[in-house]
Amino acid sequence: MRITSENGKLNVPADPEIVYIEGDGVGKEITERMIETLDAAVRTAYSGERRIEWKKALAGSEAIEKTGTNLPDETIEAIKESLIAIKGPLMTPVGKGARSINVALRQTLDLYACVRPIEYFEGVPSPVRHPENVDMVVFRENTEDIYAGIEWDKDSEEVRKVISFLQNEMGVKKIRFPETSAIGVKPVSEEGSVRLIKAAIDYAIANRRRSVTLVHKGNIMKFTEGGFRRWGYETAKKDYGAYEKDGKVFIPASRGDIEIKDCICDAFLQNILLKPEAYDVIATLNLNGDYVSDALAAEVGGIGIAPGANINYRTGAAVFEATHGTAPDIAGKDIVNPLSIILSGVMMLEYIGWNEAAALIRNAVSSMISSGSVTKDLYDLMIREGRSGKCLSTSAFTSELINKL
Numbered sequence: 194m195r196i197t198s199e200n201g202k203l204n205v206p207a208d209p210e211i212v213y214i215e216g217d218g219v220g221k222e223i224t225e226r227m228i229e230t231l232d233a234a235v236r237t238a239y240s241g242e243r244r245i246e247w248k249k250a251l252a253g254s255e256a257i258e259k260t261g262t263n264l265p266d267e268t269i270e271a272i273k274e275s276l277i278a279i280k281g282p283l284m285t286p287v288g289k290g291a292r293s294i295n296v297a298l299r300q301t302l303d304l305y306a307c308v309r310p311i312e313y314f315e316g317v318p319s320p321v322r323h324p325e326n327v328d329m330v331v332f333r334e335n336t337e338d339i340y341a342g343i344e345w346d347k348d349s350e351e352v353r354k355v356i357s358f359l360q361n362e363m364g365v366k367k368i369r370f371p372e373t374s375a376i377g378v379k380p381v382s383e384e385g386s387v388r389l390i391k392a393a394i395d396y397a398i399a400n401r402r403r404s405v406t407l408v409h410k411g412n413i414m415k416f417t418e419g420g421f422r423r424w425g426y427e428t429a430k431k432d433y434g435a436y437e438k439d440g441k442v443f444i445p446a447s448r449g450d451i452e453i454k455d456c457i458c459d460a461f462l463q464n465i466l467l468k469p470e471a472y473d474v475i476a477t478l479n480l481n482g483d484y485v486s487d488a489l490a491a492e493v494g495g496i497g498i499a500p501g502a503n504i505n506y507r508t509g510a511a512v513f514e515a516t517h518g519t520a521p522d523i524a525g526k527d528i529v530n531p532l533s534i535i536l537s538g539v540m541m542l543e544y545i546g547w548n549e550a551a552a553l554i555r556n557a558v559s560s561m562i563s564s565g566s567v568t569k570d571l572y573d574l575m576i577r578e579g580r581s582g583k584c585l586s587t588s589a590f591t592s593e594l595i596n597k598l
């Protein structure tokens with residue numbers, strides 16, 4: 194049956210329909226393993242009384258082959274109806290050509306929060322000395338900023354019009370090389386910023402976190418990124434009753450007051466290496482969020498295991514996804530690490546309130562990694578660190594993981 198939502202609050206039946214998109218490259222391998230793992234965890238946690246009704250939807254190369262378009266309308270419709278989907282990676286051509294399907298999905302469904310939990314599993318090889326101090330959840334604004342896709346190419350008729358408007362109507366004198374410039378536009382609204390910041394604060398309250406940090410470049414981009422910072426503090430005050438104490442800002446919460454602070458993005462990127470324990474929930478703009486999420490993911494084991502989701506907390510619609518790409522160099526070899534999409538599946542179970550099944554998988558993953566049973570990407574890093582381990586194929590890793598549930 195379908196999940197429904199009232200003002201963002203989900204009603205989840207015992208057999209919710211969930212859409213899945215396999216994705217390109219390694220997509221099929223990891224998506225199948227994720228479905229096996231989630232099915233086994235749900236069966237075990239609820240003694241067969243609950244089960245996910247998986248519904249396949251097409252996107253990427255398989256969609257082009259079967260329908261002639263990379264993101265068919267039926268796929269968007271299916272996600273709108275089911276509310277929740279999970280997807281493998283999709284190929285995005287660089288430069289000219291088709292638009293990113295990921296961006297199209299986020300914009301069409303207005304999935305305004307990109308949520309990336311950054312959590313360390315004991316035993317994962319890491320480039321930092323104390324990865325166990327990294328424990329953050331990044332809320333990245335997903336629909337605005339320089340990422341909105343409003344840009345014009347050098348030499349185009351449009352770019353000439355825009356430059357002429359800026360110079361002649363707006364008195365802009367700062368375009369250094371007007372004859373050869375491409376131009377991009379950076380829209381950042383109060384409405385878009387506030388709904389993202391509220392999602393981060395609500396998450397912090399619901400999950401008993403310590404602080405929310407607004408990460409921005411407001412020192413340089415005063416109205417856009419500076420606006421994000423200002424609207425963040427204003428929202429904390431207006432909607433959450435923020436108060437000041439010893440020069441710090443807090444919002445009252447029943448299980449311990451939460452600090453609201455801010456940090457300039459370049460300093461933040463240094464601080465997450467030098468003192469990651471200072472940060473907890475992060476709210477940031479689209480481009481900063483892209484860099485910050487990947488830098489943080491690298492600190493706790495990188496690309497193969499970082500989960501993510503794109504969520505509209507108002508409609509309830511959410512697309513969970515593997516955060517890595519299609520990994521064409523290892524596709525079809527049964528060596529890809531399936532944990533990014535499996536842990537995204539864990540986020541999805543938590544999102545629909547099936548915490549018992551989520552915990553079973555999380556514990557099994559911890560146990561696998563701490564015993565050194567990993568896929569080739571992590572195994573190679575372990576060997577480089579002089580540690581021993583067991584290198585498993587994708588399918589063998591998933592079978593052992595399921596046995597541990």
Ligand code: NAD
Nearest residue numbers: 282283284285497516517518519520521522523529530570
């Ligand atoms: P990539 O993430 O596919 O691969 C980078 C490197 O990491 C490769 O060596 C790959 O083998 C390795 N890797 C990635 N995931 C792994 C995993 N789970 N286990 C083991 N090794 C893993 O990045 P790329 O090569 O820059 O991009 C390839 C394609 O993927 C591009 O078309 C890009 O646009 C697309 N992409 C899609 C998404 C998405 O759909 N969310 C995200 C990023 C990139």
